[in-house]
Amino acid sequence: MSGKRQHEDPEHSSGPQSQIPRTAKIRACAECKRHKIKCEPVAGEQKCSKCLRGGLECAPHNPLQRMQDEDAQWKENAAAEIAQLRSAVQILLRHNQLPDLASLPEKLPVRSQSVVISPVTATENGINTTMVVPPMDMTRENSVEPGLDEGPELSELVPAPMTSLYDLTRIRNLRSSIRWKPNTDFRENDFIAQGIVSQQEADDLFGRYMENIYQLLWDGMLVPHKTLDALRRHSTLLTATVLTIASLNTSGQTDTLQKCYNVFVSLAYSTCLSRLQNLDDVRALCLAAFYIPNLSWKLSGLAVRNAVEMNVHQSYNKLLRGNAEQRDNVRLWYALYVCEHQFSIAYGRPPLLHDDLAIKNVEQFMSSPETTQGDMRLLAQVALFRVLTEAYMAFGSDPEQPLGERDFHQLRMFTFAIEQWRLTWQPRCEDSAIIGSYPSKAIVLYYHFARFQLNSLALRALPSPSATSSESLSYDRREAANIAISAATGTLTLIFEEPDIRRAMVGVPLFTHTMVAFCATFLLKMARTWGVVTQTASPEWTTEPAGLGLNFNIGQVLSLSRRSANLLSRVSESLNEKHLIHYIVRGIRELLKFFDTPQTPSGNTTHVPPSNQSHPEPVQIINSDMPTMNGFNMYDLIGSYGFGFDDDTFLGQAAPNDLDLWST
Structure with missing residues (x-):
């Protein structure tokens, strides 16, 4: 029997007991622990021997503190x-x-949590554009905005169908009015801050835009911000547009143009389906349409749709009800009308916008004391394109549909309306201290061009005359054709004789350059198609219009065309190598080559010896096949209401490798 009593044995005193873990005592201080040495305490001291010798603080080592420090880090x-x-x-x-x-919900719905947003790369003509595609979620609004939670008796009785659908479902993707806030941290996240375009390049291009281009388009109405910082804060897309246009109008900036253009195209791709936009984004699309040739048609239509989604089309009614803040929105609506109708007519396509209350009441808008000279020039073009659009709707743009004899009465009415337009608007457009007489002279320029465009329809779809026989033209058709010839001649002559027009050619929108190209090619094709050339006693050639009564002289046509090419060539020296004007010059000079020496109908060069006869026999220099340039048939544009101004015809003049920039 053991000598130890039962109550003294802890294992048997009250049965089996759990082992109590012992807490290891911390004997070493932090300094000794760090050096991995024995910590020797000193009697009567608070420090160990090592800390006493080194004059160090002897702090106990605490593993929990180390863990806390690591967790905080x-x-x-x-x-x-x-x-x-x-x-x-x-x-x-x-x-x-x-x-x-x-603006996104803190927690996605259960069905949307598995959706992964991944970038999508779109490839077009060998160029990749990466876009982030958001999921197609049908999430509801987190909160109801004031005014949306009213009962049926307080809400609008007959709203638009989609408004009713939103009121019923509160699905955020159905809303057309999304709040936009300025980009306050643009200095950190836009393409300039990222270094895609350097700050110095951006400053230089913005300065050039403000100096050479800003005033020409209605006193800068589409760029309401006077500094680059303000522009960047309000719209990255508008910033990219301004820099792209400036680099396009600057010689030797091809690399910078490519960078700006890539940024613009990437942003424009995203804009197509984005609902978070502001008015400056709409201005950007409209402005780009005026200057970037290969995108003009699509951008003008996109700008209109985005503006309508933002209810810009209702701004005029709101202005009439006393909301003065809507005036800028009405100005934008007028600019969209001009842009969209310019390129609809240029392409020979029907316009998207109709003549609503704002378009029909430009005189009332103009009567306000807040009307500026920029407004005046803008409203003048609105009035002009109303007439041209009405003519388009009357005559169409089918190049194979000739005008009948009954159509000429209506054609004369449209021509008279253009005369009245000039008499009304030219006195209203005053000279400018910055761009001189350009405002009033531009009215004259558009006047000549509109008369030419309308009356050239008289020759639409007529068969080409041959060397042996020609169909005589009726008096009405001949009268209209002569007006077209006179107006085309007047367009080119005005540009040569007005210095302010010549200076403005560096920064005017694409449409004005197209005027020159269209008039020059029309006159050359008229001479080539309808003219009969004879050699007189002088070394020059003159024309006899084959008894058709057409009033043009081939010598004058050639002179004007050469002067046009030379003028545009001088203008192009200060523009980028990718600017369309270079290709216009090349196209005119290619056509002029056919008039260097007379040709027989078979195309062989003919030498006409000097003659003592007072009336030598005429030599027909044209054949039924018009000159082609890289597969582009210039005869296709004769008498067309549109310019044929699209990627397959007008831009087809240039070799594809010359337009690599515009192929994106």
Whole structure:
């Protein structure tokens, strides 16, 4: 029997007991622990021997403190990484015209949590454009905005169908009015801050735009911001548009143009389906349509649709009800009308916009004391394109449909309306201290061009005359054809004789350059198609219009065409090598080559010996096959209401490798 009593044995005193873990005592101080040496205490001292010798603070070693320090460091690093990722996501969202993170729900619906937003690469003509495509979610609004939670008795009785659908479902993607906030951190996340275009390049291009282009388009109505910082703050798309146009109008800036153009195209792609936009984004699309040839048609239509989605078309009615803040929106609506109708007519296509209350009441808008000279010039073009559009609707643009004899009475009425337009608007457009007499002279320029465009329809779809026989023209058709010839001649002559017009040719929109190209090619094709050339006692050639009564002289036509090519060539010296004007010059000079020496109908060069006869026999220099240039038949444009101004015809004049920039 054991000598130890039962109650003294802890294992048997009250049965089996659990082992109590011992807490290890911390015997070494932090300094000794760091050096991995024995910590020797000193009697009567608070420090160990090592800390006493080194004069160090003898702090007990605490493993929990170390863990806390490491945890704090990890959290700090994680917070920095999350902030960096959030900034990157914010940049991607704004670059792709998507809503900010703040506008997204904190927690996605259950069915949407598995959706992954991934970038999509679109390839066109060998050039890749990467876009971030948002998921097709049907999420509801987090909160109801004031005024939307009213009962049926207080809400609008007959709203638009989609408005009713939104009121019923509250699905955010159905809303057309999304709030936009200025980009306050543009200095960190736009394409200039990212270094795609350097700050110096951006400053230089913006300065050039403001100096050479800004005033020419209605006193800068489409760019309401006077500094680059303000422009960047309000719209990255408008910033890219301004810099692209400036580089396009600057010689030797091809690399910069390519960078700006790439940014613009990427942003424009995203804009097509984005709902988060502002009025400056609409201005950007409209402005780009005026200057970028290969995108003009699509951009003008996109600008109109986006503006309508933002209810800009209702701004005039709101202005009439006393909301003075809507005046700028009405100006934008007028600019969209001009842009969309210019290129609809230029392409020979029906316009999207009709003559609504704002378009029909330009005189009432003009009567306000707030009307500026820029407004006056803008409203003048609105009035002009109303007439031209009405003519388009009357005569169509089918190049194979000739005008009947009954159509000429209506054609004369349209021509008279153009005469009245000039008499009304030219006195209203005053000279400018910056661009001189350009405002009033531009009215005359558009007057000549409109008369030419209308009356050239008299020759539409007529068969080409041959050397042996020609169909005589009726008096009405001959009268209209002569007006077209006179107006085309007047267009070119005005540009040569007016210095302010010549100076403005550097920065005017694409449409004005097209006027010159269209008039010059029309006159050359008229001479080539209808003219009969004879040699007189002088070394020059003159024309006899084959008894058709057409009043043009081939010597004058050739002189005007050469002067046009030379003038545009001088203008092109200060423009980028990718500017369309270079190809216009090349096209006119290619056509002029056919008049260097007379040709027989078979195309062989003919030498006409000097003659003592007072009336030598005429030599027909044309055949039924018009000159082609890289597969482009110039005869196709004779008498067409549109210019044939699209990628397959007008721009087809240039070799494809010369337009590599515009192939995106």
